[in-house]
Amino acid sequence: MRLILLGAPGAGKGTQAQFICERFKIPQISTGDMLRTAIKEGTELGLKVKEIMNSGGLVSDDIIIDLVKERISQPDCENGFLFDGFPRTIPQADAMKEGGVKLDHVVEIAVPDEEIVNRLAGRRVHQPSGRIYHVEHNPPKEPGKDDVTGETLIQREDDQESTVRNRLSVYHEQTAPLVDYYQQWAAQDPENAPEYHRIEGVGSVTDITRQVKEALS
Ligand code: AP5
Numbered sequence: 001m002r003l004i005l006l007g008a009p010g011a012g013k014g015t016q017a018q019f020i021c022e023r024f025k026i027p028q029i030s031t032g033d034m035l036r037t038a039i040k041e042g043t044e045l046g047l048k049v050k051e052i053m054n055s056g057g058l059v060s061d062d063i064i065i066d067l068v069k070e071r072i073s074q075p076d077c078e079n080g081f082l083f084d085g086f087p088r089t090i091p092q093a094d095a096m097k098e099g100g101v102k103l104d105h106v107v108e109i110a111v112p113d114e115e116i117v118n119r120l121a122g123r124r125v126h127q128p129s130g131r132i133y134h135v136e137h138n139p140p141k142e143p144g145k146d147d148v149t150g151e152t153l154i155q156r157e158d159d160q161e162s163t164v165r166n167r168l169s170v171y172h173e174q175t176a177p178l179v180d181y182y183q184q185w186a187a188q189d190p191e192n193a194p195e196y197h198r199i200e201g202v203g204s205v206t207d208i209t210r211q212v213k214e215a216l217s
Contacts, residue, residue, distance in 0.1 A: 001026055001078035001100065002135050003216070004087070004194070009135040009167040010123070012208060014132045017084045017107065020216070021210045022094035027076050030084040031064055034071070035131050036156075040127070054157050056166035058174060061091045065068060071099065071104075080104075088175045103194035106182045107212060109201035113168050120164045122190075124153035138205050 001024045005013040014030065035053060038046035045067075047058045068086055069078045071077070087093040096103070111119075122135040126146035133140045133153060141147050158167065183194040197215035201208055 001082075001104055001109060001216075002194075003080075004083045004103060004182075005085075005107050005109065006175075006182070007112070007201065008111060008116055008171045008175075009164065010120040011108060011109040011111040012119075012205070013084045014130065015138065015205055016209060016212050018131070021082055023213070024080065024082075024216075026075075026080040028082050028083055028084055029068065029077075029084040029086065029090075030130065031059075031067065032084075034067060035059060036127070046146055054163070056158055056163040056170060058088060058170055060087055061095070064088075065095045067098075069099070087178065090177060090181060093178055099129055102192075105216060106196050107215060108179060108193045108196070109200045109208070109212075110198055111201040115202055116168060117164055118162060121161065123156065123157055123159055126151060126153055127194045142207040148193075164182060164205065181193075 004022070005017055005020075007013050016027045017030070020026075035045070035049050039050050040046070040054070045063070049063070052059055064086065066082075072081060087096060119134060121136070122137070124133045124135060124140070124144070125131070126133075126149070126152075128151070129146070129148070131148070132138070133148060135143075140153065142150075144153050145151065147155060158164070182194065182196050186196045199208060199211045199215065
């Protein structure tokens with residue numbers, strides 16, 4: 001099982017990825033999480049990408065493509081993987097296609113912009129594990145604490161409203177064209193292209209998970 005979760009920032013990719021990866025026993029490859037770890041650890045990569053990430057812009061295609069190629073060559077990716085937040089530009093999608101990386105599914109989670117601004121204001125994250133909560137829609141058992149470890153949850157630096165609006169405009173300009181890219185590929189070459197599924201991402205987390213499971217079954 002090799003799949004892409006496509007959608008705007010805050011559409012619920014990370015939330016659904018948790019369920020899909022558990023069910024199919026595949027690793028979640030979140031380029032955003034990999035970059036945030038690099039920033040936290042103060043690596044050369046982290047220093048390079050910190051400013052652009054905090055402003056809501058995209059990191060350069062070369063950096064991302066190298067990062068992903070290296071990650072999918074690891075043994076835990078042999079039986080599949082889930083891309084969360086990648087590809088995000090046409091050149092990134094082309095790099096996978098030209099590199100012969102076969103994909104089974106693209107799942108688009110579609111959510112209107114105004115809903116997204118509200119969701120990201122209430123998002124809380126357990127940084128070491130990547131577990132995601134929302135203060136109202138998906139609250140932890142104890143406010144501000146991770147359900148598994150009891151550690152403190154944080155708010156991401158790029159979840160401020162002005163940054164979220166910038167991330168949304170970057171999404172519409174650079175990432176949304178991938179919807180057409182994968183739909184056209186599926187129509188023209190169904191044998192080799194990944195199957196395309198569009199899920200309306202507004203509703204309870206459980207209901208969206210059910211729709212994603214149906215699409216993948
Ligand atoms: P990244 O970490 O990938 O962020 P993103 O795509 O902007 O997506 P998010 O993680 O913000 O949202 P999500 O869709 O996972 O939503 P979530 O499940 O958390 O990227 C960050 C930055 O890294 C980029 O801006 C860029 O700079 C850089 N970067 C990363 N990849 C790159 C690439 N390939 N190329 C270039 N640069 C790259 O849900 C959001 C909230 O909503 C949560 O609180 C959740 O609990 C809640 N929620 C989820 N589902 C529902 C629901 N159904 N109803 C109500 N609330 C819900």
